[in-house]
Amino acid sequence: MKNDRKVILENLDAAKSLADRLPINVFQVDDGYQPAPGDWLKTNYKFPHGLDWMSQKIRNAGFTPGLWVAPFFATHRSELFRKHRSWFVRREGGNPRPAGIWPQPAALGIKYALDATNPESCQMASTIFRTIVHEWGYEYLKLDFTYAAR
Numbered sequence: 001m002k003n004d005r006k007v008i009l010e011n012l013d014a015a016k017s018l019a020d021r022l023p024i025n026v027f028q029v030d031d032g033y034q035p036a037p038g039d040w041l042k043t044n045y046k047f048p049h050g051l052d053w054m055s056q057k058i059r060n061a062g063f064t065p066g067l068w069v070a071p072f073f074a075t076h077r078s079e080l081f082r083k084h085r086s087w088f089v090r091r092e093g094g095n096p097r098p099a100g101i102w103p104q105p106a107a108l109g110i111k112y113a114l115d116a117t118n119p120e121s122c123q124m125a126s127t128i129f130r131t132i133v134h135e136w137g138y139e140y141l142k143l144d145f146t147y148a149a150r
Contacts, residue, residue, distance in 0.1 A: 003033065004047070005046060005049065005054070008029060009057065011027075012058060012063075015063065016061045016062065019063075024063065025064055026065075027064070027065065027066060028066030029054060029065075029067050030068045031068050031070075032044075036074075036078040036079070036109070037070065037074060037075045037078060037109070037111070038081055039074070039079050039080055040128050041127075041131055042079075050136075051067065055067075055138055056137065059137065064139050064140055065136075065137055065138045066139070067138040067141055068142045069132065069144070070144040070145040070148070071143065072116070072145060072148040072149035073099060075110060075111055077109045080124075081096075086118070087120055087121035087124065089112070096112045097113075098110045098112060099111045099112055099148055114148065129141070
């Protein structure tokens with residue numbers, strides 16, 4: 001599925017045109033905005049104006065802004081994983097333990113679960129939620145892969 005600014009704005013217009021006939025309250029931006037799974041506070045080239053801009057567009061259309069996020073894992077392609085390997089669940093030998101495969105072709109990669117006992121990874125998760133809700137204005141969060149936090 002193609003997820004970019006243009007498609008989302010087209011769907012937002014369609015939702016707005018149906019609002020008088022359907023009880024649509026929340027309009028959610030789904031996966032595909034981030035450069036790599038795990039880099040939840042950055043956008044890729046398909047979202048040049050950022051997610052705060054998109055949240056405002058959704059609100060101006062009369063909907064509650066929603067955002068998909070999977071904050072408890074990252075793929076090996078993410079900046080988060082490359083810079084903070086110690087924040088992830090580890091094998092007995094000390095290396096990060098793979099937690100699965102991210103199946104999306106554009107971001108195919110090995111998933112690693114954040115270590116929920118690590119204070120730095122907990123602080124990072126808090127920063128993600130604070131930014132998305134209080135700075136970007138998303139009131140509805142679809143949290144996915146919550147089982148990944150270990």
